[in-house]
Amino acid sequence: MPLAPAVDIEFERALDHVETDAPAALTSACAIVEALCKVYIDDEGFDPPATQTVKPLWSVVQKHLGLDPAAIEDNDLRQILTGLISVVDGLGSLRTHAGSAHGRGRRAYRPAPRHARLAISAAHAVVAFVLETWDARRAGRLA
Numbered sequence: 001m002p003l004a005p006a007v008d009i010e011f012e013r014a015l016d017h018v019e020t021d022a023p024a025a026l027t028s029a030c031a032i033v034e035a036l037c038k039v040y041i042d043d044e045g046f047d048p049p050a051t052q053t054v055k056p057l058w059s060v061v062q063k064h065l066g067l068d069p070a071a072i073e074d075n076d077l078r079q080i081l082t083g084l085i086s087v088v089d090g091l092g093s094l095r096t097h098a099g100s101a102h103g104r105g106r107r108a109y110r111p112a113p114r115h116a117r118l119a120i121s122a123a124h125a126v127v128a129f130v131l132e133t134w135d136a137r138r139a140g141r142l143a
């Protein structure tokens with residue numbers, strides 16, 4: 001399944017800003033996952049959550065694709081799926097505390113390009129896994 005234009009736009013924006021504006025890249029890294037979740041929710045015909053931030057959006061996608069760690073018997077997979085939740089939470093927190101989406105107080109966190117690359121890579125891992133899982137569900141390879 002090709003990425004939706006909304007997801008591609010956020011990836012490009014994030015990569016374009018890594019070296020010159022790490023806070024903007026962090027904001028885009030979170031927006032990558034938000035865009036994917038919104039596309040998934042739209043395409044699958046679900047009602048979007050009242051709050052359009054990454055955590056509630058992710059909850060809808062996670063539930064429908066069966067990515068709830070508590071429902072997984074294998075300890076290793078459960079641990080990785082728990083990590084996905086942590087990544088999504090971390091992306092939202094980084095955007096709030098270090099991204100360009102909110103104003104700064106006296107003590108601003110100054111993210112480096114390496115932090116932005118980490119966030120973009122983490123968002124990519126989430127997106128890739130969701131797309132593969134979504135494809136598997138559509139092909140009838142998932143219950």
